Amino acid sequence: MDKTWNNKAWFMVLPVLLLVAFSAVIPLMTVVNYSVQDTFGNNQFFWAGTEWYAEMLHSERFHAALLRNLFFSFIILAIEVPLGILIALNMPRKGWGVPVCLVLMSLPLLIPWNVVGTIWQVFGRVDIGLLGRTLSMLGINYNYVQNPLHAWVTVIVMDVWHWTSLVVLLCYAGLVSIPDAFYQAAKIDGASRWAVFRYIQLPKMNRVLLIAVLLRFMDSFMIYTEPFVVTGGGPGNSTTFLSIDLVKMAVGQFDLGPAAAMSIIYFLIILALSWVFYTVMTNYDAER
Amino acid sequence: MARIELDHIRHAYGPNPKSDADYALKEVHHTWEDGGAYALLGPSGCGKTTLLNIISGLIHPSHGRILFNGQDVTDLSTQERNIAQVFQFPVIYDTMTVYDNLAFPLRNRGVAAADIDRKVRETLDMIDLASWADKKARGLTADQKQKISLGRGLVRSDVNAILFDEPLTVIDPHMKWVLRSQLKELHRRFGFTMVYVTHDQTEALTFAQKVVVMYEGEIVQIGTPHELFERPKHTFVGYFIGSPGMNVVPVEIEGKKARFGGQVVNLPGAPDMPATKGRMELGIRPEYVRLGREGMPVTIGKVEDIGRHKIVRTQLEGQEIAVILAEDEEVPADPHIHFDPKGINVYANSWRVALGE
Numbered sequence: 028m029d030k031t032w033n034n035k036a037w038f039m040v041l042p043v044l045l046l047v048a049f050s051a052v053i054p055l056m057t058v059v060n061y062s063v064q065d066t067f068g069n070n071q072f073f074w075a076g077t078e079w080y081a082e083m084l085h086s087e088r089f090h091a092a093l094l095r096n097l098f099f100s101f102i103i104l105a106i107e108v109p110l111g112i113l114i115a116l117n118m119p120r121k122g123w124g125v126p127v128c129l130v131l132m133s134l135p136l137l138i139p140w141n142v143v144g145t146i147w148q149v150f151g152r153v154d155i156g157l158l159g160r161t162l163s164m165l166g167i168n169y170n171y172v173q174n175p176l177h178a179w180v181t182v183i184v185m186d187v188w189h190w191t192s193l194v195v196l197l198c199y200a201g202l203v204s205i206p207d208a209f210y211q212a213a214k215i216d217g218a219s220r221w222a223v224f225r226y227i228q229l230p231k232m233n234r235v236l237l238i239a240v241l242l243r244f245m246d247s248f249m250i251y252t253e254p255f256v257v258t259g260g261g262p263g264n265s266t267t268f269l270s271i272d273l274v275k276m277a278v279g280q281f282d283l284g285p286a287a288a289m290s291i292i293y294f295l296i297i298l299a300l301s302w303v304f305y306t307v308m309t310n311y312d313a314e315r
Numbered sequence: 316m317a318r319i320e321l322d323h324i325r326h327a328y329g330p331n332p333k334s335d336a337d338y339a340l341k342e343v344h345h346t347w348e349d350g351g352a353y354a355l356l357g358p359s360g361c362g363k364t365t366l367l368n369i370i371s372g373l374i375h376p377s378h379g380r381i382l383f384n385g386q387d388v389t390d391l392s393t394q395e396r397n398i399a400q401v402f403q404f405p406v407i408y409d410t411m412t413v414y415d416n417l418a419f420p421l422r423n424r425g426v427a428a429a430d431i432d433r434k435v436r437e438t439l440d441m442i443d444l445a446s447w448a449d450k451k452a453r454g455l456t457a458d459q460k461q462k463i464s465l466g467r468g469l470v471r472s473d474v475n476a477i478l479f480d481e482p483l484t485v486i487d488p489h490m491k492w493v494l495r496s497q498l499k500e501l502h503r504r505f506g507f508t509m510v511y512v513t514h515d516q517t518e519a520l521t522f523a524q525k526v527v528v529m530y531e532g533e534i535v536q537i538g539t540p541h542e543l544f545e546r547p548k549h550t551f552v553g554y555f556i557g558s559p560g561m562n563v564v565p566v567e568i569e570g571k572k573a574r575f576g577g578q579v580v581n582l583p584g585a586p587d588m589p590a591t592k593g594r595m596e597l598g599i600r601p602e603y604v605r606l607g608r609e610g611m612p613v614t615i616g617k618v619e620d621i622g623r624h625k626i627v628r629t630q631l632e633g634q635e636i637a638v639i640l641a642e643d644e645e646v647p648a649d650p651h652i653h654f655d656p657k658g659i660n661v662y663a664n665s666w667r668v669a670l671g672e
Contacts, residue, residue, distance in 0.1 A: 219423065
C-alpha cells in the first residue's frame with residue numbers, strides 16, 4: 028500500500044524523543060560509560076574494556092542471584108496466572124458483587140511497594156505480628172528472619188497477595204467481553220464446563236494473558252523493594268535477588284564498574300526474555 | 316423429533332412482575348406439531364427470541380409448563396432437552412478447525428468416531444464448506460461463519476427440534492435464498508420440527524407451512540401464508556404482512572353498511588358486533604382496492620413505481636388509502652376507488668370480527 032509520507036510528523040514526536048533521551052537513554056549511556064572503565068575517587072577514570080563484563084559473567088555470586096531470581100519469577104508466574112484466572116472465572120458478572128469485587132481486587136495494587144513490605148514484615152514477626160504469633164501458637168516454628176525456606180515462602184505469599192489482582196483484573200476484562208450467545212451456543216452443543224473454558228474463555232483471554240504474563244515476569248524479575256524491606260536479602264543471601272545484589276554492589280561496596288556491567292547484563296536478560304515470551308505467545312496466537 | 320406444547324407460558328425478565336407491561340411474553344398457549352415447519356414472525360422486541368429461548372431451555376419461564384411429546388421438560392436443562400439452536404450472529408469456536416466446529420456437539424455427546432465423520436462430512440457438503448474442513452474457523456468471512464453455526468445446528472440427527480433465531484441476517488441475499496431452500500429440503504427429508512424466528516415476512520412466508528405472528532408479547536395469529544394474507548385476525552397482522560400493508564380506516568357500522576365521513580361501503584355480510592361496542596375499523600389490502608372512474612372520489616398523492624407494479628397513495632376523506640395498480644395501468648383523470656368485497660375485513664378493537672350473512 029502506498030502511504031503518504033509526511034516528514035512533519037517527526038517534529039510531533041520530537042518532544043517525546045527528547046524526554047525519553049533525558050529520562051532513559053542518557054542515564055543508560057552513563058551506565059555504559061561506567062561499565063567499561065575503572066574509577067577511583069576524585070573522578071579518575073581508567074579504561075577497562077570488557078574486563079568487568081568478563082568478571083560478572085564468571086561471578087558465582089551473580090549466577091546464584093540470577094538463578095534465585097529466575098526461580099522466583101517462575102514460581103510467581105506458576106501461582107499467580109492460574110490463580111488469577113480461577114478468581115476471574117468465579118467473579119460475578121452483574122449485580123452489586125461486581126463493584127465490591129473490583130474494589131477489593133484493586134486495593135493491593137494501590138498500596139506502595141515499601142508499605143506492602145512493611146505490612147508483611149510486621150505481619151510475619153513472631154513477637155508482635157498476627158501471622159507470626161498465630162503460627163507459633165499453633166506450634167509451627169515459623170521464623171522468616173532465620174529460616175531461608177520461611178523467608179522464601181513469606182516473600183512469595185506477599186507477592187501473590189500484592190499482584191494476583193493484576194492478573195485477575197486483566198482476565199476479568201477479557202471474560203466480560205464474551206457475548207452471551209457463546210455460552211448459550213455452548214449449552215446447546217452440550218459442552219462441559221472444561222470445554223467452555225478451553226474453547227471459549229481461554230481463547231478470548233489469550234491477549235490479556237499475554238500482557239499479564241509479560242508484566243508479571245518483568246516486575247518479578249526486577250523485584251526489589253518488598254523483599255528488601257521484609258528480609259533485606261537474607262537470611263544470608265537466600266533472598267538476595269538480582270536488583271538487591273546490584274544495589275549492594277553499587278551502593279554498599281561502591282564497586283561502580285562491576286555494578287554497571289551487571290546492570291547492562293541484567294537489562295539485556297530482561298529484554299531478551301521478554302522478547303522470547305512475546306514472540307512465543309504471539310506466534311502461538313497467529314498459528315491458531 | 317417431538318411435538319412441543321407450550322402450556323400457558325408467561326415470562327418476565329425482572330423480578331416480581333405486576334402488570335401486563337412487565338411481561339416480555341404475556342401468555343402463549345400453543346402446540347408445535349411434530350415435524351412442522353413454523354415461522355415465528357414479528358417486529359423486533361415482540362418476544363420471539365424469548366419464546367425460542369424458553370423452548371430450548373436457555374430461559375426458565377416465570378409461569379407455565381413446556382412439554383415434549385407429553386413429557387414435562389420445564390425443569391430440564393438445555394442439554395437434556397436435546398435441542399439444536401442457531402443464533403442471529405455467528406458463534407464459532409475460533410481455535411478449532413471448521414471440521415472440529417461441526418464435530419463439537421457430537422463429540423460432547425459421545426457419538427462414535429465413524430458416525431461423527433460421516434455426519435460432519437455430510438453437513439459440510441450441505442453448507443458448501445467441504446474444501447474448508449481443515450482450515451481454522453477464525454479466518455472465515457461472516458457468512459461462512461454463520462454457515463458453520465447453521466451446520467452445528469444441523470449436524471445432530473436425533474434432536475427434538477431445530478430452532479433458528481434470525482439465522483440469515485448476516486448472509487448476503489443470494490446465499491440467503493440458497494440456504495433457505497436447503498433448510499426446506501432438509502425439512503422435507505428428515506422431518507425435523509423447525510421453528511424459524513424472523514422479522515422478514517418473505518423469509519417467513521417462503522420457509523414455513525404455518526406462520527405464527529407475534530405482537531407485543533402475544534401470539535396474534537397462527538395460519539398459513541394464505542390465511543394471514545386474506546384474513547388477518549388483528550390489524551397488526553394486516554399491517555405487518557404485505558407490502559404495503561393493509562389499509563385500515565375507522566368506520567361506523569350500521570347493519571351491512573360501513574360508514575366513514577360521507578362515504579358508505581357495502582359489506583359482504585353484517586359483522587358480529589361485540590357486546591361492548593368498541594372502536595370499529597375496516598381493513599382492506601391495497602391488492603383489493605380498485606382504482607377507476609366509479610366509486611368514491613379520491614385525490615392522488617404519490618405514485619411509486621416499484622417495477623412489477625405501481626403503488627398509488629390516494630386520499631379519501633382525509634385518510635390515506637394505498638392502491639396497487641398493474642404496471643401497464645394508468646391513473647385515471649377523475650380518480651375514484653371502490654373496495655372488492657372479497658378483501659373486506661372488519662375489526663373491533665383491532666381484532667377481526669366475523670361477517671355474517
